[in-house]
Amino acid sequence: MQASLRKRWIRAIVGVTTMAALVIMVVIWHPSSLYPWFKAFHVVAVMSWMAGMLYLPRLFVYHCGAEKGSRQSDTFKVMERRLLRGIINPAMVVSWAFGLWMVYDGGWISAHWLQLKLLLVVALSAIHGMLARWTLDFAADRNRYSERFYRIVNEVPAVLMVGIVIMAVIKPF
Numbered sequence: 415m416q417a418s419l420r421k422r423w424i425r426a427i428v429g430v431t432t433m434a435a436l437v438i439m440v441v442i443w444h445p446s447s448l449y450p451w452f453k454a455f456h457v458v459a460v461m462s463w464m465a466g467m468l469y470l471p472r473l474f475v476y477h478c479g480a481e482k483g484s485r486q487s488d489t490f491k492v493m494e495r496r497l498l499r500g501i502i503n504p505a506m507v508v509s510w511a512f513g514l515w516m517v518y519d520g521g522w523i524s525a526h527w528l529q530l531k532l533l534l535v536v537a538l539s540a541i542h543g544m545l546a547r548w549t550l551d552f553a554a555d556r557n558r559y560s561e562r563f564y565r566i567v568n569e570v571p572a573v574l575m576v577g578i579v580i581m582a583v584i585k586p587f
């Protein structure tokens with residue numbers, strides 16, 4: 415096995431084990447007084463997630479205009495990879511972790527606003543998956559879509575975000 419692949423596996427196992435240990439600890443301890451703190455960290459995480467989800471397709475728009483193999487294209491590849499791995503991926507994990515904890519702790523699961531919010535967040539997570547796929551395509555100089563396509567994609571997370579925030583804050587039903 416390559417050294418870098420082994421390192422990635424070790425990092426993933428350490429990450430998942432730490433997360434599992436934290437979840438078990440919190441479920442046993444059940445600190446409801448921490449609810450507002452978890453909500454605060456949830457909001458910080460969703461802000462970071464959204465910042466990345468709005469910026470990455472914009473980078474794709476600019477990347478489409480850069481010639482394959484050029485220095486500019488290589489710079490975009492580095493920016494896209496770092497944005498995805500350093501911000502968007504961890505922010506999504508943290509948003510889901512704190513969000514699901516609040517669903518459990520607040521007993522929100524039967525609330526209709528939460529159910530619709532979850533549907534929209536699943537759609538947002540699917541877009542996240544597609545952005546990750548397109549980042550890999552750009553990295554391998556195998557982009558299949560136009561600048562216009564990414565301009566349109568750029569609007570989708572923004573529209574979902576409006577619906578999600580209205581559900582979370584207004585709770586209309």
Ligand code: HEM
Nearest residue numbers: 457460464509510513514516517522535575578579582583
């Ligand atoms: C990842 C899955 C998510 C789950 C399971 C989840 C779940 C929750 C829950 C249960 C609350 C607590 C509501 C309350 O105590 O009033 C909450 C609050 C909130 N969520 Fe999420 N959420 C998720 C993702 C998101 C996303 C993607 C956004 C924004 C784009 C978002 C924005 C907010 C906001 C702004 C609040 C604070 C609402 C308030 O206190 O008025 N959430 N979320």
